[in-house]
Amino acid sequence: MERFAWQQARSVAEAATLAKRTVAEAMLADPAQPAAADCVVLKAGGIDLLDLMKERLLRPARVVNLREIPGLDGITMNIGTGDTSAGNTGSGNANARSTSATDASAGDASGVRIGALVTLAQLAAHPALRQRYTALADAAASSASPQIRQVATLGGNLLQRPRCWYFRSAAHHCARKGGDHCFAFAGENHYHAVFGQAGCAIVHPSTVATALVALDARVELATAQGTSRTVKLGDFLVGPEIDIRRETDLRAGEVLTAVLLPPASPGARSAFLKQAEKPSFDWSIADVAVVLECASDGRCRRVAVVLGAAAPVPWRARQAEAVLAGQMIDPVAARAAGQAAIVGAAPLPHNAYKLPILAALVRRAVLQAAGTADPEDAR
Numbered sequence: 549m550e551r552f553a554w555q556q557a558r559s560v561a562e563a564a565t566l567a568k569r570t571v572a573e574a575m576l577a578d579p580a581q582p583a584a585a586d587c588v589v590l591k592a593g594g595i596d597l598l599d600l601m602k603e604r605l606l607r608p609a610r611v612v613n614l615r616e617i618p619g620l621d622g623i624t625m626n627i628g629t630g631d632t633s634a635g636n637t638g639s640g641n642a643n644a645r646s647t648s649a650t651d652a653s654a655g656d657a658s659g660v661r662i663g664a665l666v667t668l669a670q671l672a673a674h675p676a677l678r679q680r681y682t683a684l685a686d687a688a689a690s691s692a693s694p695q696i697r698q699v700a701t702l703g704g705n706l707l708q709r710p711r712c713w714y715f716r717s718a719a720h721h722c723a724r725k726g727g728d729h730c731f732a733f734a735g736e737n738h739y740h741a742v743f744g745q746a747g748c749a750i751v752h753p754s755t756v757a758t759a760l761v762a763l764d765a766r767v768e769l770a771t772a773q774g775t776s777r778t779v780k781l782g783d784f785l786v787g788p789e790i791d792i793r794r795e796t797d798l799r800a801g802e803v804l805t806a807v808l809l810p811p812a813s814p815g816a817r818s819a820f821l822k823q824a825e826k827p828s829f830d831w832s833i834a835d836v837a838v839v840l841e842c843a844s845d846g847r848c849r850r851v852a853v854v855l856g857a858a859a860p861v862p863w864r865a866r867q868a869e870a871v872l873a874g875q876m877i878d879p880v881a882a883r884a885a886g887q888a889a890i891v892g893a894a895p896l897p898h899n900a901y902k903l904p905i906l907a908a909l910v911r912r913a914v915l916q917a918a919g920t921a922d923p924e925d926a927r
């Protein structure tokens with residue numbers, strides 16, 4: 549690793565002032581050249597950032613630590629309900645109630661604000677989140693390894709760079725790093741996308757992003773000037789057809805401050821399932837999040853089915869949703885949704901194996917979200 553200066557940010561405004569470039573922009577610089585003095589990057593848990601630096605893919609002159617900024621590490625239940633405020637120091641709604649990572653006493657009618665520095669371990673362990681947003685808690689619990697989850701933050705997880713091995717290799721100057729070639733289409737593409745490849749076949753690396761898109765989450769971004777914007781996560785994550793050189797709409801001079809979840813409808817239930825080569829310490833080869841809301845007659849009145857590790861962004865399986873809408877959720881409907889989810893896939897030479905896995909995960913996640921027994925479990 550190269551030498552770099554270290555700076556402790558004390559506030560979001562200070563960090564945003566210092567963040568003159570995003571990591572995606574900084575990685576377009578020629579790695580053989582010394583770091584430019586204005587190459588200043590933000591660090592949360594540091595798992596991905598230091599990995600890029602150790603591989604000499606990123607050579608910042610200065611690293612700005614976000615971990616000591618107050619107010620970015622809370623999970624705030626019931627935003628907007630007028631509950632008592634207790635230590636909500638983030639930039640979210642003042643009529644909010646902060647909870648520790650173990651507080652399950654929140655009500656059930658309103659949204660949630662999750663600070664960007666909340667760790668994956670805290671997300672996985674939060675009882676009220678698990679009860680109302682099960683898919684998110686399960687996605688966090690299945691990410692990486694127990695040790696990594698203690699350090700990795702939600703913000704950093706959403707902003708981590710892709711795992712494509714050509715992208716991670718200093719010897720391959722591929723299109724995502726400013727080159728003019730994608731090595732994956734004719735190369736080793738076992739772990740690459742089966743949908744949505746537009747000159748680049750990465751899969752989005754964040755496991756929690758699959759669940760968050762299904763849950764219709766938004767991200768909150770703040771600037772040095774004190775302004776902020778919130779964007780649907782599904783719009784914030786950028787596919788290669790929009791820009792092949794970045795995965796998000798994070799702009800220089802912005803800090804991701806929070807993820808916002810809409811209120812969970814009383815009848816809504818969610819499920820998340822992941823398949824990886826190893827049960828821990830590994831990214832998904834396929835994952836699925838399902839959010840289902842059924843009417844009193846048992847028919848599905850709202851559904852989201854999102855595929856992870858399948859495309860450069862979490863991939864909304866609209867055809868699977870259409871199969872389920874208005875139906876009673878039973879094993880036949882779940883199986884049909886699984887098959888519909890993979891219609892239109894365009895697998896590469898080495899990754900068609902992902903399609904039956906995705907179909908099976910959709911089928912199982914639909915049944916799990918509906919609370920319906922899976923007849924194939926009995927076999």
Ligand SMILES: Cc1cc2nc3c(=O)[nH]c(=O)nc-3n(C[C@H](O)[C@H](O)[C@H](O)COP(=O)(O)OP(=O)(O)OC[C@H]3O[C@@H](n4cnc5c(N)ncnc54)[C@H](O)[C@@H]3O)c2cc1C
Binds near residue numbers: 592596598690802830
């Ligand atoms: C063996 C292994 C297995 C893994 N398995 C999985 C897995 O299954 N699923 C999964 O999702 N991930 C997995 N990961 C990746 C890991 O979870 C991420 O690297 C980690 O979550 C990144 O979070 P961080 O807080 O360490 O981010 P950092 O490394 O600190 O930052 C990541 C990026 O985000 C930027 N950044 C961070 N926070 C902010 C902010 N608030 N505002 C603006 N920019 C910011 C940084 O500049 C950097 O570009 C795995 C990692 C390893 C090593």
Ligand code: SF4
Binds near residue numbers: 712713724729733747
């Ligand atoms: S899939 Fe994307 S990141 Fe991987 S080599 Fe091709 S352009 Fe680069």
